[in-house]
Amino acid sequence: MRSLEGGEVLASDTVTTGGRVITAEVRSGHRFDKRCYSDDALVLVVTGLSAAPISKDYCSAYGIGWVKLYVDAKGTPYLFHGVFVGRGTSVRTEHADVYRLKTRLDELGYVFIEGFATQYETYRYTYEVSTPPEGGLIVDTTLIPPENPEGCCEDLARHQRFRFDP
Numbered sequence: 001m002r003s004l005e006g007g008e009v010l011a012s013d014t015v016t017t018g019g020r021v022i023t024a025e026v027r028s029g030h031r032f033d034k035r036c037y038s039d040d041a042l043v044l045v046v047t048g049l050s051a052a053p054i055s056k057d058y059c060s061a062y063g064i065g066w067v068k069l070y071v072d073a074k075g076t077p078y079l080f081h082g083v084f085v086g087r088g089t090s091v092r093t094e095h096a097d098v099y100r101l102k103t104r105l106d107e108l109g110y111v112f113i114e115g116f117a118t119q120y121e122t123y124r125y126t127y128e129v130s131t132p133p134e135g136g137l138i139v140d141t142t143l144i145p146p147e148n149p150e151g152c153c154e155d156l157a158r159h160q161r162f163r164f165d166p
Helices: none
Strands: 009-017 020-027 041-047 054-059 065-071 077-085 093-101 105-116 122-130 137-144 159-164
Touching: 009 065, 009 077, 020 065, 020 077, 041 065, 077 105, 105 137, 105 159
Parallel strands: none
Antiparallel strands: 009 020, 020 041, 041 054, 065 077, 077 093, 093 105, 105 122, 122 137, 137 159
16 A cells, blocks of 8 residues: 555554544655664654644654554543564564544643563563543553563562543
8 A cells, every 4th residue: 555645654553533624644665864774764644633744753663563542531632652662582572652633732741561581482461441520541560471571570560540631
């Protein structure tokens, strides 16, 4: 799939709120920074917030990225943007940057998703998003340790709760 602005669409999500159709995409083919390997240079594009698309160039290990849109109880859209950091054996991590979407990307924080426990095993956090009636998002995470957790994860929280807005 090719977008109008070039680059292959690697991931996308769409929501409708307040009469607006909002789409978030991760696209390849954007070389913006010499610090990125060419395969790692991506762009996040969000349409439907303003007249022109909003874009953000970034690096993500091995050119992997994802997006997930949520709408809170008051109709405010939020974006979870999956980013991978690091290259090589046992150094890659994954997290989701969290943005509130008004007329721009308002970065609120991030939720850690995956890291390495040992050279060959990873631990992950699963997450569930809920939308309380007063607005905003609540994100509950649960640690999923590796199959052989010896020496891993004692210092990691088993469950965490994050509140984004209001």
